[in-house]
Amino acid sequence: MLLKTVTNHFLQYMSSIDRSNATISGYQKDLTAFQRYLETKLNCEVYIDELVAKDIDDYLYYLKETRGHAPASRARYLHTVRSFFNYAYKKEYVARNIALSVETISVQQKERIALSDEEVEHLVNAIDHEIIKVVVKVLYLTGMRISECLHVTMDDIDMEKRVIHVVAGKGNKDRLLPVSNRLVPILQHYIQFQRPEASSNLLFCTKKTGKLSPVYVNKCISDAVKKLKWKKKVTAHILRHSFASQLVKKDVNLVQIQKLLGHSSLKVTSIYTHTDMNQLSEAVNHL
Template sequence: MLLMQVIHMFLHYLSSIERSKETTTGYEKDLTQFSKFLEKKYNCTPYLEEITATDLESFLLWLKEKRNYAPASRARNLYTLRSFFAYAYKKELVARNVALSVENIKLQQKERVYLSETEVQQLVGAIDHDLIQLVVLVLYLTGLRISECLSLTTDTVDLDQRVIHVVAGKGNKDRLIPISDKLLPLLQHYLEHERPDTDSDLFFCTKKTGKLSDVYVNRVLADAVKKLGWKKKVTAHILRHSFASQLVKKDVNLVQIQKLLGHSSLKVTSIYTHSNLEQLSEAVNCL
């Protein structure tokens, strides 16, 4: 069977089990690139059953040497290939899952960048845009992803019940985020005095466009960081890291943090249990 034919079947299957649009699009991009690589390598249309583990290894090497893909990006491609061949094997389209013979790509564990409470206050103070100041505080005090935050509507932010309803977050999962005592009056003031009169149902919006873009938020953040003279790169996602990291430092249960972040497993949440050098020094001096 033609490789592209099976790829289309796989993508249809992902849609049928309600995988998110972002996930499906990412898989499609990776698999289409793999198909084009094989077509160029063998100068013919690739067939699924003829693909070997060596072909997969050659593709990953090509991504490294010709496309300059970082280890994390190549690891993502390998994950895509394993999911695809697992599907093909399950549907009895191939005799074995050749992707299982390919070794994992070694990833260097990076220490996550996060901001202290003082740094968040400094960052907010360096932002001249009132609405983005509020969005930054929301990201830090809720742990929302930027896409989730900017997709909130006036219906999903329930100030009376003091809860934010995240509809179809990453992995197409809903979750509830309680609104803290610190955040509640800020959201109430915005809704009553600052939110523009517009037809848009988005909670965070401008009068001109009725919405706010993540690109613009990150650009304002970059300008604020530059104004502060910081060397670290701060994006909207770093505020999510900061939320999780500060909760870990305050000994909040990891399962509770997992639920707030909307992670599917504790393994993902556990990356936030990093310690700074000062904490590590305190630890060794306990002995």
């Protein structure tokens, strides 16, 4: 069977098990790039049962030497290819899973930076866009992903119960986030005095387009960092990490942090909080 046919079946399967649109889109881009590489290499249409492990090895080598992809990027491509061939094997499109014999790519874990309360305040003050100032405060005080934050609608906020309903976050999982005492007046003031009059029901919108993009938010943050003459790279995701790190420093239970971040496992949560893992080690040694 043609590789592109099995790819389409795989993407349909991902949709049937309720994987998020972002996840499916990412898989589609990765597998399309893989298919194009093979078609160029073999100069013909590609049949999945004719592929061997070396084809995957060659592709990863191409990504490194020709495309200049970093280890983390190549590891992501390999993860996609492995998921695809695992599906293909289970559904009997191939006799064996060739991706199993491909070596895992070693990715050095980068030290994640975290901003302090004072640094977040300086960052907010350096941002020129009033709505982005509020977005940054909400990201830092809730730990939401930027995509989740920008998809929050007015109907998702219950100021009386002080909760935000995060609809279909990563992995298509909904969750309720409590609105902290510190965030309540910020949101109330924004909704009452700062939110533009627009046809959009999104919490963060503009008159012109009715929405904000993650790219634009990160650009505003980057511009503010340059204005502050900071050497470190700060993104919307760093605010999520800062949220988690601050909670760990204040001895909040890791399981509670996991629930707030919407992680499926504590292992993932520990990645965001690893700068304070020494504190966690000290805690378990009390047993």
